[in-house]
Structures are given as structure tokens and as C-alpha cells.
């Protein structure tokens with residue numbers, strides 16, 4: 001029997017949860033406090049840029065299994081299960097801001113009149129699901145609800161693929177035992193033998209943070225190695241490739257760059273460190289990762305300034321790529337923000353291009369010159385900085401760039417270009433972790 005589900009919050013994770021769970025055969029109603037988002041989603045517009053999302057959104061709207069509403073009562077009317085997919089952004093002190101979770105719980109408590117399973121999909125610090133249980137118990141009869149932790153591991157840009165083919169599904173319950181309704185919701189994944197990890201709330205919460213923190217650590221490690229490789233005349237790509245051939249290390253997440261960004265690694269590493277400090281366990285490794293990542297971003301500005309011979313007044317920099325990584329329009333904690341902010345502060349003119357993220361970037365930086373075409377963005381630039389690894393930049397026509405720029409200088413923060421060809425064409429080229437040729 002189809003299970004009736006409400007999803008609260010229809011951002012990157014909420015929308016993926018809505019289309020994924022309805023595609024599995026459940027009846028899903030998505031709710032958000034942003035009316036405009038709900039209107040657009042109802043008409044089949046996914047709001048965000050995410051590969052395949054529009055297809056699955058329209059498909060499931062058409063089957064009638066998926067709908068959206070801006071009326072909380074309508075969302076909860078027939079629901080047996082409610083997924084919380086609201087944001088848990090970073091507070092000023094680095095801890096997770098759970099106010100969106102609390103508002104959603106208050107709204108549920110006001111209207112709950114029959115048993116409901118409350119599933120936390122948002123990333124929340126260890127101890128939060130226990131707090132949710134206690135908070136709800138203080139407001140309503142405890143027989144009316146059950147709390148389940150079900151953290152999400154999807155990547156932006158690959159959200160659809162990851163939702164339908166997760167490496168594992170983690171489900172935390174009060175007693176750590178299997179929960180039949182959760183198994184039924186994910187029946188489609190059970191059938192394809194996806195591993196399920198049943199555990200208690202705290203274990204589920206920490207699996208999520210440990211996974212993100214470990215990936216952030218891996219990136220930070222390779223970035224530090226890249227900085228060393230640069231100084232020593234070595235090639236970080238060959239180093240990463242050879243390291244990755246050892247199955248114990250694996251080649252994934254060893255791509256050097258300007259430091260990790262995005263809506264999760266920066267905030268989740270900080271929240272994990274904060275949780276550790278709160279209970280007296282200093283997470284020194286993760287604290288070092290956080291500060292090293294900041295240093296990496298700053299180091300990119302220093303590299304750029306060096307290429308401009310530290311004489312930056314009246315210079316123009318072209319920034320190619322504004323999203324925090326390719327295949328998304330998300331700019332949260334994007335390395336491009338640090339670069340653009342750093343240069344604007346010093347009066348440098350910035351022109352920019354991104355295939356999908358310009359609208360979001362414009363909201364932060366209205367005074368940057370934006371172009372629909374990468375070559376136009378490079379006109380009269382003294383330096384071109386590639387900030388995002390969009391495929392569009394892998395095959396840039398360097399002759400056309402040469403004709404447009406004022407000075408032939410490229411800082412390739414994602415190592416998408418072939419250094420040798422760039423140098424042969426007369427560019428001063430610098431990447432991350434590989435300085436020149438003959439490496």
C-alpha cells in the first residue's frame with residue numbers, strides 16, 4: 001500500500017526527497033514557507049538546476065503521486081510520515097542553527113491528531129533527534145509520534161542518481177531496531193539490495209557528520225600535498241593517481257583545488273567540531289581541516305596577486321565559474337566568492353561567466369560584469385581565473401582567449417586545462433599542485 005508522506009522544506013534535499021519517494025510509489029506532498037517556490041514546483045519547474053530533476057518532477061506530478069502546497073494543514077492532512085528537509089545553516093559560532101527544525105516541529109505539534117512518524121532528513125548534530133523526541137513529548141501525547149533519523153548523502157549535481165542509487169541508507173530509531181514503515185517507504189531500494197544500516201539516533205547522526213568530515217579531510221590532505229608538490233616541482237595529479245591505485249586509499253576525492261565549498265562541508269565540519277567541544281572531546285584533526293581550508297582559499301588570492309605582479313590597481317580579472325562545483329547553480333561557500341570579494345575590496349574590476357550560477361551570484365555581487373559567454377568575459381582581462389570545473393572550460397579555445405585578453409595569464413584553480421598547451425601558446429599558466437611542464 002502506498003504510504004502518505006509530507007516533506008517539509010523543498011530546497012535541494014527536499015525536492016530530491018519529494019521526487020524520489022513519489023517515484024518509489026509513495027504519495028508525497030511537499031510543503032515550503034516560500035510560496036513562490038511552491039507555485040513553481042507545482043507547475044513542473046524544479047527551481048534549482050539539477051540534472052534530471054525536471055523530468056522526474058513532471059513525471060511524478062503527472063502520476064498524481066506528487067503535489068505541493070503552501071498550506072501546512074493540507075500537507076499534513078493524510079500524512080502517516082513527515083520528512084523534515086529544512087535548512088540547518090551555520091550560526092555565527094559555527095554550531096548548527098536548528099530554528100527551521102524547531103518551527104516545523106511547532107507547526108506539527110499544533111495540528112497533530114493521529115500517529116505520525118517524524119523523519120529527520122536534514123543534517124543535525126548528534127543529540128538532536130533525542131531533543132526532537134523530548135521537545136515533542138513536552139507538547140503532545142508521546143503516543144502520537146515516533147522520531148526517526150534518516151540522514152541524506154546525495155551530492156548536488158548528482159542528486160537524482162544518488163537518491164536512486166545510494167551507497168547505503170542509514171536509519172536511526174530510538175531503540176536502534178528496524179522500523180517497518182521506513183522499510184516500506186524505501187522498498188524499491190530494498191529490492192535492489194541497497195545496504196540498510198539500522199542504528200540508534202546518535203549513531204545515524206554521527207555517520208552523516210563523520211562521512212562529510214572524512215571527505216573534507218581527504219580534500220584538505222590532497223590540497224596540502226598539492227601546495228608541497230608546487231614548491232618541489234612535482235605533479236599532484238600523478239601523485240593522486242598513484243595513491244588512489246592503492247585500494248585502501250581510493251582515487252575519489254583526491255582532486256586538488258581552491259578548497260572545498262558548498263552548503264555542507266564547511267558548515268558540517270564546523271558543527272562537528274562544535275559538538276566535540278560541547279562534550280569535551282576536542283576534534284583537533286577536523287579543526288585543523290577547517291582552518292587549512294580557509295588558508296587554501298586565501299592562498300588562491302595570493303597566487304592570483306603574484307600573477308598580477310602584486311600591482312593590482314586598474315587591473316581586470318575574469319572569473320570563469322561561480323558555482324561551488326560543476327553541474328549546480330549553488331554558490332553557497334563557493335571559492336569564487338572569496339576570490340571576487342578579495343579583489344573587489346581592492347578595487348579590481350571583475351567580469352564573470354558561469355553556465356548556471358550567474359543569477360544566484362548576482363544577488364551577492366550586483367556590481368560584477370556578467371557575460372553569457374566565457375570569451376566575452378575575458379575581454380581586456382589581465383588575468384583569467386578558472387574557479388569551477390565546468391566542462392565548458394575544459395576545451396576553451398586559447399587562441400580566442402589570446403585575442404580577447406589584455407595579458408595572457410591563466411590561473412586554473414581546477415586544473416582543467418592542459419598546462420603544456422597553454423604555455424606553448426604563450427600564456428603564463430598556473431594550476432594547483434603542478435606549476436609548469438615536464439612533470
Ligand SMILES: NC(=O)C1=CN([C@@H]2O[C@H](COP(=O)(O)OP(=O)(O)OC[C@H]3O[C@@H](n4cnc5c(N)ncnc54)[C@H](O)[C@@H]3O)[C@@H](O)[C@H]2O)C=CC1
Nearest residue numbers: 009010011012013032033086087088100103122123152156
Ligand atoms: N544540499 C545538499 O546537497 C545536501 C543537504 N543536506 C542537508 O539537508 C538540509 C537541507 O539542505 P538544502 O536542501 O540544501 O537546504 P535549502 O536551503 O536548499 O532548502 C531549505 C528549504 O526549507 C525551507 N524552509 C525553511 N524553514 C521552513 C519551515 N519552517 N517550514 C517549511 N519550509 C521551510 C526553505 O524555504 C527552503 O526552501 C540541510 O540540513 C543540509 O545540511 C544533506 C545532504 C545533501
Ligand SMILES: O=C(O)[C@H]1O[C@H](OP(=O)(O)OP(=O)(O)OC[C@H]2O[C@@H](n3ccc(=O)[nH]c3=O)[C@H](O)[C@@H]2O)[C@H](O)[C@@H](O)[C@@H]1O
Nearest residue numbers: 152153154155156219253254255257260261262264324325
Ligand atoms: O551533506 C551534503 O550536503 C553533501 O555534501 C557533499 O556533496 P556536495 O557538497 O554536493 O559536493 P561534493 O561533490 O562533495 O563537493 C564538495 C566540495 O568539495 C570540492 N571537492 C570535491 C572533491 C575533490 O576531490 N576535490 C574537491 O575540491 C568540490 O569542488 C566542492 O567545493 C557530499 O559529497 C555528499 O555526500 C553530502 O550528502
